[in-house]
Amino acid sequence: MKNILVVVPDDRLGGAEQYLKNISYYHLEAKNKVYVVFLKRQMSGQWMDLKDLGDVKFYYSNSATELSGIGSTILNVLKIKSITFDYIYTSHLHTTSFVGFLIRFGLVKKKYFIGRESTTIFHRFKGKQLFIFKMLYRLGYPSLDLLINQTQVMRDQLIEGLPWIERKTKLVVIPNPINLRAIQNIPVPKHLVHPREFIVSAGRLIPEKGYDILIDSFKEISKEYPELDLVILGEGHKRPELEEQIRSLGLQNKVILKGHVDNVYAYFKQAKLCVVSSRVEGFPNVLLQMMSQNNRVVSTKCAGGIDELSGIICVKTDDEEAIRLGVKNVLENDLNKNQIVFSQQLEERSLESFQSKLQEFLICE
Template sequence: MKCLFLITGMPMGGAERVMSTLANELVSQGHQVRLITLKEAISAYKLDQRVEFIGGNAKAESHNRVIRFVQSSIAAIKGAIFYRKQLKEYNPDIVLSFLTNTNLLAVINNYISRKKYPIIISERCDPRKRSKLLINLCNRVYPLADCIVCQSREIENYFLEKKPNAITSVIPNPVNEECINTQSINKRKNLIVSAGRLNNQKNYDLLIDAFSDIEKDYSDYYVEIYGQGPEKDRLQEKVNQLGLQERILFKGVKTNVMKHISDAKLYIMSSDFEGFPNALVEAMASGLPVISTDFPTGVARELIRDEENGYVIPVGDRKKLSQAMVKIISNEEIQKKMSTNNVKLREQLNVNNIVSKWNKLFMETIMKEKDYAGN
């Protein structure tokens, strides 16, 4: 099987990690994979040397809005030409695309071209968190793909409501065992942790506020937040104003962070919206009790059962978060039960299990296209 993987770029991120994992696993099984990025051929994740990795160098770098618009327009044209050239040269059995811009490129190109290829696109975020123009465009274009792969039932239902005859599938992200802790924890620290980009989406204000509500009753507890981003200075100033600079610590970026924080009492995801948050899944698979907001894609509800392996709270609900924090950190038995139950996620989202789902989908899509062409 010859697979052409298409993505905008390969920096550090959830979609990029999954694409690299999938590419590596497929070539190890004897398949051919060419991974093309519209930007430069630089990957934050290790790629098997058998994966062909090619970049189109189509990018916009200026911070000036007008210049960047012109650069983006040129980059879009350059990227489309690059992609069409790769299709013609490689002649894949199937195309897999991740991320919005490349999904639209893959499907529109297939629609207007004489030669058709089986196209699978994957929605990696919440499709409702876009501009109205982009939402309408995706709702029209995405169903033209041979399959839309979603990461939750909630998002699958969204596309089916827009286009009932769209072909969809739900495949969650795999757990990469290199990124999690697999050692048993005998004693947990009085530590609450969170990890992710320091931006508005992650709503770290919620975590800081909720901890400030309980910190006097739990004076031996600390919070560590891992990640970088544009909100760093503002969040640090907020912590300083609350007088909690010795209790809430910003730890920056840490490679394989779950291996370093797996002995904490609790992991918290305070986001307003998410696609399929790898950090939450990795925390759970590392055996951490968790609390997550009920972000709209519904992934938290699919992964977490209240009081069994964590708690799901309404988005932005400071009171519910502080209450859930107290329930976990004040009860060692609940901590043990949640930890034990979360470890089971390792098998459920094992790389081999998830890759086999992708493999099956690829083969079914290819055969369906051949049957269609034969008729």
């Protein structure tokens, strides 16, 4: 039995957090012991189902913010200081830096420390904020044994922004995994999740997700397809602005900001089509989730590798007309063949395949 440490900002499931939960799922099925440390107090309970799989322990801080939770997180780490972890996993810049710092000072012992880049900071940030992030890389990333990049584009951008990093840790490209078995076990609701035909998108309500562009595009889409609504799943600080935009366009009864939902897969399955409208992503995990449920998927080219996925209708970013034409393309063509195409591509991204590639890189280290 191996000891596994997973460090997460909080227990709400964004893309990076879902990746770490999937890693935990894999190791619990392999009968390993998993320790999950959260930098915040319990907020959603979305990890609790892991207790049904095996030996997992959760350590929450006593704070609502990550910064103020550092003290209690260190105390939680001291509770497991005697354990040498076979694998440590992180997927956020600040948690990777934090754990790397603790390793350097002997507060955490490990065999392998595996980080994953969750976004391309050099396209999203600049000025003082980017300077701070670069310092965080310097602080903790030299402790890594392996740094996973979701795409070759992400790896190239990281090396361009931090030329020193190749000398300090091994950089590899492994596409995001998807937990197909867990998805198959999600109950299918017997009721309709929305009373009318709808397009669905999902993610945090932040500028990077491009929902303002999607809503503008939907104004035109709804003229041609008046039977369709737009349902957006997720929560975030841009909600007031998006609500105002919806009101100004007269779409109050057509665009629904649903907020957080427990079962996004039911919406993906019942939707007329699924849309990823992001301006920039590391790689959108939600795209894989959509592919697992629906043959009709439109995505902006918000990350490297999206246009390499067969069956996806790819469109330009920051372009409402491109989204409109992509949606029209999907609605007017028979895409049933995508069921087979999508299934084959998702199998190649299974958790087992991901872990196999990870082990190959570690062995070659």
